Amino acid sequence: MDRPYILIVSEVTIDGKLTLAKGVSSKEIMKLMDEEANKYLHRIRAECDGIMVGANTVRIDNPNLTVRYVEGKNPIRVIPTSSGNIPLDANVLNTNVAPTVIAVSERVPADRIKAFKKKGAEVVVAGKERIDFVELLKKLKSMGIEKLMVEGGSSVNWELIRNDLVDEIRLIHLPVVVGGDDVPSLTSGEGFKTLDAVKRFRIKRVFQCGNQVITEYLRS
Numbered sequence: 001m002d003r004p005y006i007l008i009v010s011e012v013t014i015d016g017k018l019t020l021a022k023g024v025s026s027k028e029i030m031k032l033m034d035e036e037a038n039k040y041l042h043r044i045r046a047e048c049d050g051i052m053v054g055a056n057t058v059r060i061d062n063p064n065l066t067v068r069y070v071e072g073k074n075p076i077r078v079i080p081t082s083s084g085n086i087p088l089d090a091n092v093l094n095t096n097v098a099p100t101v102i103a104v105s106e107r108v109p110a111d112r113i114k115a116f117k118k119k120g121a122e123v124v125v126a127g128k129e130r131i132d133f134v135e136l137l138k139k140l141k142s143m144g145i146e147k148l149m150v151e152g153g154s155s156v157n158w159e160l161i162r163n164d165l166v167d168e169i170r171l172i173h174l175p176v177v178v179g180g181d182d183v184p185s186l187t188s189g190e191g192f193k194t195l196d197a198v199k200r201f202r203i204k205r206v207f208q209c210g211n212q213v214i215t216e217y218l219r220s
């Protein structure tokens, strides 16, 4: 396989939402996660060579994407941005803590790329106007990333699933309902619309972890 094994891991509400409202950090709803769920999540981070979130998650949540609840090595943080719009004071650009790859499209200006490099990040170019995930994943594999965890958000999840690039999905179900038409759920995008087109997964494991239910699916 000329790409890493890809695992989407996400916290979702009973109604499949990723956060409390559009534009609101998922750190809020993640406060509901108990120690056991955090350990589950961070154990997966420690097992992966890389961890990816979309640039909008960086802009909204400003995550660290490090391993904290268990002992283990931080994965390489990978942030795809077609625009290059990542705040230079974002936590993921604190490369003293963990290595970071910023993936950009060809349209990102050279001075922006220079600024990312000055922060200690590696910059990978993949795609003309938007990130081409097939090309990016090939490059990540050649950099030694064999297993890549993807922690959202909806747009990146959709783009990967749409392109048939997801091997596994693991969901931490938070026992709350959030509601709201425009609140991001596990995926966004145009949707598959027909039963023939839907992407199918099969159940690997279901179990209770603290106050959460965890479901794990493999690609069919």
Ligand SMILES: NC(=O)c1ccc[n+]([C@@H]2O[C@H](COP(=O)([O-])OP(=O)(O)OC[C@H]3O[C@@H](n4cnc5c(N)ncnc54)[C@H](OP(=O)(O)O)[C@@H]3O)[C@@H](O)[C@H]2O)c1
Pocket (backbone or CB within 6 Å): 009, 010, 011, 012, 017, 018, 019, 021, 022, 023, 024, 025, 026, 027, 053, 054, 055, 056, 057, 058, 060, 061, 080, 081, 082, 083, 084, 085, 086, 130, 131, 132, 133, 151, 152, 153, 154, 155, 156, 157, 159, 184, 188
């Ligand atoms: N519950 C959870 O587990 C969890 C986890 C993560 C995030 N979230 C929540 O999810 C929300 C953010 O989700 P989101 O869907 O708005 O954003 P997202 O998926 O995090 O990021 C989307 C961004 O990724 C970049 N990108 C580059 N190439 C792309 C491509 N080919 N297709 C799509 N995106 C591409 C673009 O950045 P540029 O605009 O810079 O070009 C795009 O705006 C936040 O509210 C966050 O709190 C929840």
